[in-house]
Amino acid sequence: MKYEASITSIGNLARNFLESNKSIIILDEGIRPNLAEMVVAHTKAELKEDIVAGDTLVWGKHAFSITSVGEDANKNLRDEGHCTIVFNGDNNMPGQISVKGDMEPRLHREDLIQIK
Helix, strand or coil: CCEEEEEEEECCCHHHHHHHHCEEEEEECCCCHHHCCCCEEECCCCCCCCCCCCCEEEECCEEEEEEEECCCHHHHHHHHCCEEEECCCCCCCCCEEEEECCCCCCCCCCCEEEEC
């Protein structure tokens, strides 16, 4: 297990981002209160090893294949539990992790975010 955190809150705009942009912004809980409406906040977790293409993201009960990792994503995840997860497989930004799967994740408090 490279990373494991539990969802603590879901900002009102986070669902809109998932629907319109096929993306979710995650962030350690309480680290930037001004962004709370836009993010899925989670418990602080340690990134034990860099995430690379070919790893698996498990969001709740659904697994996704990681297709690419932006150059800043691992550092941001280590520092603030922050990155944008894009569910269409296309990575265009340095802080993004792109994934592919059969469906988009559902957003539920207390679900686990795991990277294996």
